[in-house]
Amino acid sequence: GESVGLHLPTLSVQEGDNSIINCAYSNSASDYFIWYKQESGKGPQFIIDIRSNMDKRQGQRVTVLLNKTVKHLSLQIAATQPGDSAVYFCAEAFYGQNFVFGPGTRLSVLP
Amino acid sequence: DAGITQSPRHKVTETGTPVTLRCHQTENHRYMYWYRQDPGHGLRLIHYSYGVKDTDKGEVSDGYSVSRSKTEDFLLTLESATSSQTSVYFCAISESGGGGRETQYFGPGTRLLVL
Numbered sequence: 001g002e003s004v005g006l007h008l009p010t011l012s013v014q015e016g017d018n019s020i021i022n023c024a025y026s027n028s029a030s031d032y033f034i035w036y037k038q039e040s041g042k043g044p045q046f047i048i049d050i051r052s053n054m055d056k057r058q059g060q061r062v063t064v065l066l067n068k069t070v071k072h073l074s075l076q077i078a079a080t081q082p083g084d085s086a087v088y089f090c091a092e093a094f095y096g097q098n099f100v101f102g103p104g105t106r107l108s109v110l111p
Numbered sequence: 112d113a114g115i116t117q118s119p120r121h122k123v124t125e126t127g128t129p130v131t132l133r134c135h136q137t138e139n140h141r142y143m144y145w146y147r148q149d150p151g152h153g154l155r156l157i158h159y160s161y162g163v164k165d166t167d168k169g170e171v172s173d174g175y176s177v178s179r180s181k182t183e184d185f186l187l188t189l190e191s192a193t194s195s196q197t198s199v200y201f202c203a204i205s206e207s208g209g210g211g212r213e214t215q216y217f218g219p220g221t222r223l224l225v226l
Binding site: 032036044045051094103104 | 115144152153154155156159170201212214216218219220
């Protein structure tokens with residue numbers, strides 16, 4: 001089973017809708033951020049990253065927004081598909097320090 | 112999984128026995144990492160390596176040791192396994208440390224159960 005998924009907040013969205021997953025990061029000195037996707041029984045998969053000199057970065061169907069004022073990161077997924085169902089977590093880092101990973105949010109796509 | 116394999120993928124062992132997990136990469140990346148993942152926690156760094164024979168401790172290194180004799184292999188050893196070490200273990204790699212600010216790519220994980 002998905003033991004690492006226990007106790008996670010869950011976001012449920014209808015297929016085709018947009019999803020927004022949020023992450024509050026801990027260190028105002030962090031200047032590099034990554035979003036990962038983790039499917040059941042698999043390792044984390046890189047989705048998109050952003051550096052602190054940017055507020056927004058777009059990929060294929062995904063957009064990451066960074067608000068340094070309130071230490072908040074969000075991942076927007078456009079036209080959510082069943083294959084997007086997974087746990088999503090953010091990671092932050094600053095120079096000389098290893099990554100700090102959030103516990104994640106489970107995204108459930110409803111048919 | 113970015114040319115990263117982990118073995119074994121599943122392991123059941125008894126308390127007090129030694130266990131070694133292997134991470135193998137084909138990307139020739141300099142940095143390799145071992146993490147554990149537990150319910151309610153984000154990934155936590157156990158040890159990492161910044162080159163052959165060069166390793167350092169992470170956040171949760173007690174009870175674990177590592178070795179890296181070749182660029183492509185990074186071994187994690189539990190000298191005497193305890194039930195608290197039941198977890199899913201992930202190996203990750205990055206091309207350079209980037210001062211901690213470079214993308215890390217993860218392997219498929221090893222699920223370890225210590226009875």
